[in-house]
Amino acid sequence: MLNGKKILLGVCGSIASYKSAPLIRLLAEAGATVQVIMTPEATNFITPLTLATLSKNPVLVQYYKTETGEWNNHVQLGLWADLMLIAPTSANTIAKMANGLCDNLLTAVYLSAKCPVYFAPAMDLDMWKHPSTQNNIQKLISYKNILIKPAYGELASGLVGEGRLAEPKEIVEFLNQSFGKMLLLAGKKALVTAGPTFEAIDPVRFIANHSSGKMGFKLADELANLGAEVTLIAGPSNQETQNKNVKRINITSAEEMLQQCLTYFPGSRICVMNAAVADFTPKIVANQKMKKQYQNLTIELKPTVDILQTLGAQKKHDQILIGFALETNDGERYALDKLQKKNLDLIVLNSLADIGAGFKTDTNKVTMIDKHLQKTEIGLKTKTEVAVDICQKIIQLLNK
Incomplete structure (x- = not known):
């Protein structure tokens, strides 16, 4: 132990x-x-x-x-x-x-x-x-x-x-x-995603976002601290897990994350999808570095597969599926829409408008909304403390 x-x-x-x-x-x-x-x-x-x-x-x-x-x-x-x-x-x-x-x-x-x-x-x-x-x-x-x-x-x-x-x-x-x-989660398997995805334009350049992975890594650690067998699928990040029992799988692109999620999701009782997955990826990836030879360059994009919606469609009745929403406006409306459309048990909302919350910070301020529309607001805390609060909510959902 x-x-x-x-x-x-x-x-x-x-x-x-x-x-x-x-x-x-x-x-x-x-x-x-x-x-x-x-x-x-x-x-x-x-x-x-x-x-x-x-x-x-x-x-x-x-x-x-x-x-x-x-x-x-x-x-x-x-x-x-x-x-x-x-x-x-x-x-x-x-x-x-x-x-x-x-x-x-x-x-x-x-x-x-x-x-x-x-x-x-x-x-x-x-x-x-x-x-x-x-x-x-x-x-x-x-x-x-x-x-x-x-x-x-x-x-x-x-x-x-x-x-x-x-x-x-x-x-x-x-x-x-x-x-x-x-160890209230002993014997349970958990899947966590964290960090950004990098969508290649050519061998040098890529499309990405500002996610550091901090929140997802804290969640993986706390789930493991509670006894869960945790698989962490992580996009490019310099974060490290503190609990040695977390199994980490590194990926780069949204497609790679999708394939790993499809592998581990069926056997996981708890699934926490915290990664900031790219919504779009280039239609064509250049084989060689693109030179600065055009004044105007157009890169055609195509949507990536919605991992959360894909998993929600496959979710079994005894699985807990949790999504995250980071919004700049109308956050609660978008979060509720995501909660229902993607068959989630819980959505965790935070906003880039809140000082000390969002990408790269060591703190976060979130609102949890479960499938029964019960809302729990968590004031500004360290991401470690927020992870503890989210995991306590997961325990409540498992016991309902």
């Missing part, structure tokens, strides 16, 4: 922090990418060098790299992760998390995290049982944070009781079981 997952591992000041070393090794063996964040106090118990060596990533401790002044961006770290695990979590850090205090990088990242957060307390018996600690833990649980309970055993003080950090193997097993429950 952890294969391909991006994990933020927070390490707090506790004698139990030595267990973070074998924990990192087990997470890496499970196929996860681990980014360690330590509190300054934690560095007194185990060195950043040790954890950097095991995680194969630089360990972050401070907001800034003092030698360069470079900022360790807590917001981006919070968006990057599939899950955040704080192990060990000290009583001090639990209190800060529960009350919104962020006087170090770890707690700042916690407050920015959009992913599930797991915390594994480690402290002495009396600290664990103190009412303030128990109240803070209940606060964190009410915030939807997930508690990995400490074990009963001998503690650093010599006392015997609760407060001992769960063993690394137990923590990994807990994550696997918990994450498995979150």
